[in-house]
Amino acid sequence: MIDNLDTHSGFARRMILDTEMPTDARIINTNYQILKEFYDVVNNQENQNQINNLQFKLCNLKEIGGTITHLRNKYVLDDIELFEVKHLAMLAGEVQVVMNSLQLGESIFIPNLEEVVSILDPDGMKIASFYIYDSYSPRLMELRRIMKAKDDFDEALFSEMTSIEDEVRAKLSMQLSKFADELEAAQKALAFIDLNLAKAYQMIKYDLCFPTVSENGTTEYEGLFNPEVKDALEQRNRTFQPVDITLWNKPTLITGANMGGKTVVLKTLTLCQYLFQYGFGIPAKNADIAVKDEVYFCIGDEQSIEKGLSSFAAEMKNIDAVIKASRGKRKLLALIDEPARTTNPKEGTALVSALVKVLEVENVSLVMTTHYDIEPNDSRRLKVKGFENGSMNYELVEVKDGEVPHEALNIAESLGIDKEWIEKARGILIMSNSTQLNISNSIGLDLKWSNTTTLGKEKGGKA
């Protein structure tokens, strides 16, 4: 989402990447209030000219952190640095004027840098260029006049001029050093304006909503969608089916068929939590979101050959970090995608059941997807509706029992997977259900069965 943000200065983009996630509900609320003001202004066609003007000005915003540090440490600035300071001070003044006329002036405080401008613009020309002006020193003015009149380059004259210029620079730098904080604040304020403009445009472009900050710890999304997947689907002339989901401080288990969008739901929830805390528009129709201190997203597909970790080991380590964090006081959102999927189903089921119990604590909102039939407990269960009339319904519905859907074969079939494989699997299932035999023993049955079906002419896997 940050990549899709149309900021007009690289600095604004860097600012958001450098910011720590805000975890204070008041800050998040204030940021949304400011964004709302921008959103309303941007949405009003009458403001278009002024906004273009503002964006044009913000294109000129440059990061001058190094120069400001020099100023604060009372170094003597060179001409280029003085130019940068003047440029920023003038830009801040110009942006303030536009902000006032858009009636956005009150939402963001831009320090008044007129004094900086007047120090660097002694002749009041209001042009954003800079040199050591004649009016800084009468002697300099005289020397320059002499130099211009001469045809040849006068080394002595030039070196006297240079030393006067150096004195002027030192004096200017001293005068300006007390404005270092204001300059830094102005630079940040301009980047913040740029960021809010970009966020407002992003909201319109992706049809995002303003969330409310939840007070009871419950997070509720109505019509949640994933902007990236939605875009990709729309390019293929298909639509994204939004989902509704509520999370509270109790584990939520999502079961459902393969390709039912479970992982997409987890990814979207993760994205939304970050978007919310960083004050972006939320991809949903309505959203009421609880503030969290930390977000954990374990997708379980992180085997690392370099580190000598198998998929299972990598996953266990990630989940272990969540459990350790859950023992503290910080509020966590943990999103875990199909834990223990790479081990045997028996132990896997036990691990998942136990994980739900361990993470059933006040400060953790857990959302987990699984294919395992885990025993009923206090957790809420959501199920992707699944295959209906030959197409997938991605809606999430609450289910009472722990029964997981058995649609893997149907889905594999719809993907056009080899028929022999699917049919044999189906046969094994029928046999194991009817004889109540464990699947692991079914290879022996497979051979008997394969002789009695239409596929019997072909050889079974173990024959």
Next chain:
Amino acid sequence: MPFIEELIKYRSCSIVGLAKNTGKTVSLNYVLGRLPLDRMRIALSSIGIDGETTDQVTKTAKPEITLQEGTYFGTSEKHYLQRRLVSELVDVSDENTSLGRIVTARALTKGKILLSGPSSNLGLRRWKTSMEKYNIDLIIIDGALSRMSLASPATSESMILATGAAYSANITNLVQKTAFVVDMVNLDLTSEENRLRFNDIHTGVWAVDDNDELHDLKVTSSLSTKICTDGIEHCKTLFMSGALTDGFMEHIRTKKIFKETEIVVTDFTKIFLTPILYKAFVRGGGKISVMQKSKLIAVTVNPTAPNGMVLDSDRLCKTMSEAINLPVYDLKQCD
């Protein structure tokens, strides 16, 4: 004054030296000193470093670049702070070079500067575009061929070539070598159709067959001669986004499908062919054309080589002029 009247007809000009010490800076200063600054605005930059007081390679004395009052110039931060004139800083760009960002300033007095500039074609183009707001009539780019720079002087509308004894100490040889470069600069612009077709291709070698179909020859490097010509009966046009080298030419010249092919390169600086091979290709019915071309206005010569060798200026100018059909000047003698 030779060629100044011709020069001011164009909006940009590159001054290109064929080797170090061929008098490029002399040519540049000559031009800068004679342009009618009272009725036109000039901006100056470079592709790489220039204006050192001593040559960085041979340690021989070199003239600095002298600017007149009112001239705009783009140079690096480091060189800006070493300027020997009073100037007004008008812009600091995001364009980075090894000597810092590119800054643009206007000279308020006459004086000397060290010149450096953007080191890529894109950077140079951005700088040129940024100059539009100052209503510049002529942009002059100091551009060396021998210099390791990705920016090409061929992005300018016009060009002045500087050559001299430093390039070759034998008049006949010098004239031949220079004439070949002039031939390359004067290569025809390819057709409008081809320019549109190849404009957005930035990598690889591409062939157009007789049915006007475009094929990627899957060439990974200009130095590689592995080309995939499957499905091409005869190649009408060959577009090379990179360099055209002897090795590549040698490889395709004898192949039947490349008989009477037109090879299109982005500009003449991408051609690294020996004259013999080029002539053999042309004699066989082949043709080389360019996507971008500058108008060559004049050739200047410096008859003095850094090792002290001095050629006969008059004879050099005369022989050269006859060979290339263009005015040739020894600027040291023009005053």
